[in-house]
Amino acid sequence: MDLNLKVWRQAGPDAPGRFETYAMRGVSEDMSFLELFDVLNEQLEGRGEEPVAFDHDCREGICGSCAMMIGGRAHGPETGTATCQLHLRKLVDGDTIAVEPWRAAGFPIIKDLAVDRAAFDRIVEAGGYITAPTGSARDANEILVPKEAADAAMDAAACIGCGACVAACPNGAAQLFTAAKYSHLSLLPQGQPERYTRVVALVEETERWFGSCTNHGECEKACPKEISIDFIALLNRDYVKAQLKNRALTGQKR
Amino acid sequence: MTTLDAKIPAGPIAEKWDNHKFSAKLVNPANKRKFEVIVVGSGLAGASAGATLGELGYRVTMLTFHDSPRRAHSIAAQGGINAAKNYRNDGDSVHRLFYDTVKGGDYRAREANVYRLAQVSVNIIDQCVAQGVPFAREYGGLLDNRSFGGAQVSRTFYARGQTGQQLLLGAYQALARQVHLGNVKLHNRTEMLDLVVKDGVACGVVARDLITGEVRSFSGHAVVLATGGYGNAFYLSTNAKASNVTAAWRAHRRGALMANPCYTQIHPTCIPASDDFQSKLTLMSESLRNDGRIWVPRDAGDARSPDQIPESDRDYYLERRYPAFGNLVPRDVASRAAKREVDEGRGVGPLKNGVYLDFGAAIARLGRSVIEQRYGNLFQMYERIAGEDPYTVPMRIYPAVHYTMGGLWVDYNLMSNVPGLYVLGEANFSDHGANRLGASALMQGLADGYFVLPATIGDFLAPLLGTEPVPTDDPAFREAEAAVGEQVRRLLSSTGSHPVDHFHRELGKILWDNCGMTRTAESLDRALTDIPALRDEFWSDVRVLGENESFNQSLEKAGRVADFLEFGELLVRDARHREESCGGHFRVEHQTEEGEALRNDDDFAYVAAWEWTGDSARPTLHEEPLAFENVALAQRSYK
Numbered sequence: 107m108d109l110n111l112k113v114w115r116q117a118g119p120d121a122p123g124r125f126e127t128y129a130m131r132g133v134s135e136d137m138s139f140l141e142l143f144d145v146l147n148e149q150l151e152g153r154g155e156e157p158v159a160f161d162h163d164c165r166e167g168i169c170g171s172c173a174m175m176i177g178g179r180a181h182g183p184e185t186g187t188a189t190c191q192l193h194l195r196k197l198v199d200g201d202t203i204a205v206e207p208w209r210a211a212g213f214p215i216i217k218d219l220a221v222d223r224a225a226f227d228r229i230v231e232a233g234g235y236i237t238a239p240t241g242s243a244r245d246a247n248e249i250l251v252p253k254e255a256a257d258a259a260m261d262a263a264a265c266i267g268c269g270a271c272v273a274a275c276p277n278g279a280a281q282l283f284t285a286a287k288y289s290h291l292s293l294l295p296q297g298q299p300e301r302y303t304r305v306v307a308l309v310e311e312t313e314r315w316f317g318s319c320t321n322h323g324e325c326e327k328a329c330p331k332e333i334s335i336d337f338i339a340l341l342n343r344d345y346v347k348a349q350l351k352n353r354a355l356t357g358q359k360r
Numbered sequence: 361m362t363t364l365d366a367k368i369p370a371g372p373i374a375e376k377w378d379n380h381k382f383s384a385k386l387v388n389p390a391n392k393r394k395f396e397v398i399v400v401g402s403g404l405a406g407a408s409a410g411a412t413l414g415e416l417g418y419r420v421t422m423l424t425f426h427d428s429p430r431r432a433h434s435i436a437a438q439g440g441i442n443a444a445k446n447y448r449n450d451g452d453s454v455h456r457l458f459y460d461t462v463k464g465g466d467y468r469a470r471e472a473n474v475y476r477l478a479q480v481s482v483n484i485i486d487q488c489v490a491q492g493v494p495f496a497r498e499y500g501g502l503l504d505n506r507s508f509g510g511a512q513v514s515r516t517f518y519a520r521g522q523t524g525q526q527l528l529l530g531a532y533q534a535l536a537r538q539v540h541l542g543n544v545k546l547h548n549r550t551e552m553l554d555l556v557v558k559d560g561v562a563c564g565v566v567a568r569d570l571i572t573g574e575v576r577s578f579s580g581h582a583v584v585l586a587t588g589g590y591g592n593a594f595y596l597s598t599n600a601k602a603s604n605v606t607a608a609w610r611a612h613r614r615g616a617l618m619a620n621p622c623y624t625q626i627h628p629t630c631i632p633a634s635d636d637f638q639s640k641l642t643l644m645s646e647s648l649r650n651d652g653r654i655w656v657p658r659d660a661g662d663a664r665s666p667d668q669i670p671e672s673d674r675d676y677y678l679e680r681r682y683p684a685f686g687n688l689v690p691r692d693v694a695s696r697a698a699k700r701e702v703d704e705g706r707g708v709g710p711l712k713n714g715v716y717l718d719f720g721a722a723i724a725r726l727g728r729s730v731i732e733q734r735y736g737n738l739f740q741m742y743e744r745i746a747g748e749d750p751y752t753v754p755m756r757i758y759p760a761v762h763y764t765m766g767g768l769w770v771d772y773n774l775m776s777n778v779p780g781l782y783v784l785g786e787a788n789f790s791d792h793g794a795n796r797l798g799a800s801a802l803m804q805g806l807a808d809g810y811f812v813l814p815a816t817i818g819d820f821l822a823p824l825l826g827t828e829p830v831p832t833d834d835p836a837f838r839e840a841e842a843a844v845g846e847q848v849r850r851l852l853s854s855t856g857s858h859p860v861d862h863f864h865r866e867l868g869k870i871l872w873d874n875c876g877m878t879r880t881a882e883s884l885d886r887a888l889t890d891i892p893a894l895r896d897e898f899w900s901d902v903r904v905l906g907e908n909e910s911f912n913q914s915l916e917k918a919g920r921v922a923d924f925l926e927f928g929e930l931l932v933r934d935a936r937h938r939e940e941s942c943g944g945h946f947r948v949e950h951q952t953e954e955g956e957a958l959r960n961d962d963d964f965a966y967v968a969a970w971e972w973t974g975d976s977a978r979p980t981l982h983e984e985p986l987a988f989e990n991v992a993l994a995q996r997s998y999k
Contacts, residue, residue: 151905
């Protein structure tokens with residue numbers, strides 16, 4: 107099949123960017139979208155032009171490295187699919203497709219399609235964990251976790267940290283990412299002791315780097331792991347509760 | 361040649377680890393902050409080590425070439441993690457996990473290490489649950505288990521088909537907490553390119569900032585490598601694209617011994633390649649073999665679609681040849697059996713390069729929803745890649761390079777022969793012998809990082825109290841920095857005609873064809889001619905565009921492939937020297953009448969640890985003899 111790619115090229119964080127058009131002729135529909143970029147890059151290198159920089163690694167949809175706006179949509183047209191798992195058979199022969207980096211103030215561009223997502227690490231560092239130093243754990247089966255809770259926590263924990271939710275959000279908000287991490291930990295019995303300090307730490311760190319959530323719902327549509335926006339409701343509810351709880355827990359007056 | 365001392369503690373095997381921990385020197389809590397430890401790599405082993413050392417109070421510097429520690433390739437492990445909990449009451453025990461691992465490794469692993477691994481396996485599950493890893497549960501709230509290849513008990517804990525992801529997130533979150541507390545300094549997108557050794561002791565690393573190109577030194581009292589395996593030497597593998605041997609190889613060139621590099625694991629259940637552009641192969645978790653039945657048409661050339669082939673014309677060859685273990689034989693056995701079927705013309709699919717993995721019977725027995733719960737995401741992944749629905753059409757699978765049992769040599773303390781250099785996880789060679797059992801990689805990575813290294817490193821550090829790390833303006837650092845800078849300059853000034861991937865693909869083809877699932881003296885000799893020739897061609901004909909001072913993925917790749925081109929030769933040389941078959945190393949000359957691997961315990965019951973001499977054709981061999989005092993050496997049988 108044939109595809110015309112309009113690819114965002116930008117030499118560095120502060121360099122001006124532009125679209126370059128590349129005609130891809132006779133490519134196999136069994137190829138993945140990243141393999142299409144491998145072919146493009148080999149062609150560019152053959153011509154002595156610098157290849158397109160893009161993050162990728164596992165190519166199995168789990169590491170969360172790959173990140174492209176394809177035709178204006180984070181990870182492209184197929185729902186529940188990361189860029190690396192998008193195969194050309196899902197695209198239309200002869201189409202012209204714009205390929206851009208994640209567009210969000212929280213993710214500065216490094217080069218071409220590669221962006222800096224370190225802000226996600228800062229959010230997890232602020233509170234995306236359960237404090238359990240190595241060696242302090244009791245026997246695993248002493249903690250009973252209802253299957254429904256484990257399943258719901260796993261639904262949230264499936265987040266791969268790719269940033270599609272932010273890229274898709276008109277506000278550049280990261281609430282789905284944060285809510286997924288929060289819900290994973292706070293739906294489990296192990297996560298209860300730190301629940302209300304966690305929610306404050308996570309929400310406030312998120313707001314430092316990203317825009318605010320106004321319930322557009324674009325994030326859920328873009329998420330390659332189809333994480334539910336309901337988790338944002340849990341995050342918001344607990345954040346409100348925390349304003350009262352944390353005062354009570356520390357012995358302050360209401 | 362010298363004989364290596366693995367420093368295995370004396371005493372009965374069940375008491376070695378406890379006694380050893382008691383006799384090890386300790387660093388008191390207030391003094392721990394006076395020690396700098398550099399951890400390279402942020403997968404299960406690296407992240408768990410970094411987090412635990414930070415919790416203990418050491419000052420940790422963590423390097424990862426990824427944009428975030430969470431991207432390390434441990435994240436892609438699907439099926440599960442073994443532990444000798446015996447929650448199923450099916451006869452499991454520490455001793456049985458130990459026995460299964462030694463046997464599964466075809467009697468080429470170090471008994472004492474494996475026993476310790478089985479012992480701490482139970483602590484790992486406790487630790488991970490406490491961190492909030494959402495393992496699968498029964499309705500009563502207890503942990504669920506599944507079984508895996510090479511075992512007759514159910515001892516595998518899992519989190520859907522994303523166990524590696526959840527375990528890594530657990531370790532990453534523990535690490536993130538330490539970063540927040542200031543105990544761990546994290547440097548992302550920073551790639552180690554050399555090890556610094558002064559007076560025979562490891563004292564730091566030289567790394568390149570992948571965004572700015574700045575070459576920078578990090579100095580510490582000890583260096584911990586947790587940099588993964590070298591499966592990508594084969595180009596097509598289930599490894600992530602960036603996984604590489606560079607850190608381990610650079611340490612090797614600085615004196616660390618490389619052990620058993622020929623032990624490579626070919627995983628039996630991957631999606632067969634579909635065309636030449638394929639950039640990697642995708643694994644389908646081995647756990648699928650719990651409920652899927654493997655078969656091929658009884659007759660070569662049978663072109664009917666699978667639903668048209670009646671039971672009487674199918675050959676469930678694993679169940680037929682190995683009735684006791686059936687579809688759950690270990691990986692090496694399953695892979696070679698699949699290769700035999702395909703080589704004899706009974707392969708399936710458009711390229712006749714696969715075998716069926718059929719869930720028809722399981723769906724009829726358990727219902728679609730149970731199968732969906734167990735393997736839903738794997739089925740979805742298969743459907744995306746292959747374009748077929750595995751609920752109705754059997755999956756097609758074929759073996760692919762997956763894991764490497766070989767790696768840098770370490771003693772019982774996980775320290776290499778270079779004092780101060782520790783090696784964890786897949787990067788070391790220690791626990792899996794010549795073949796790793798399913799769900800044991802996650803166990804080993806976390807055992808090394810959470811429980812073993814934190815208990816052994818103090819013994820090395822304690823006597824260094826009061827010393828400062830070697831300053832980074834020391835000549836040893838200057839020399840290593842200059843060497844790294846020189847290699848970068850040499851790669852960027854190349855004016856050849858082929859991109860890096862061309863050479864990587866060629867190397868992969870040489871290795872797969874000559875040193876893959878089966879090996880002969882002849883094929884290995886051929887590879888030993890072809891690889892050095894390809895390496896020369898690489899240095900005269902490669903083309904690397906761009907500059908050092910910006911994000912340059914071609915340059916990163918070029919350095920990694922350059923190291924694979926040196927390492928690949930050692931891999932083949934090791935395979936050539938080992939005149940026996942064992943586990944993942946199958947020499948056609950050495951097989952039983954039934955076509956199974958035939959070991960030579962009289963001559964090869966040792967670890968082959970190779971020393972870099974400056975001449976890639978003449979590495980020096982060192983041997984660590986393997987003593988089997990608790991498991992009797994036997995021909996492996998899964999019948």
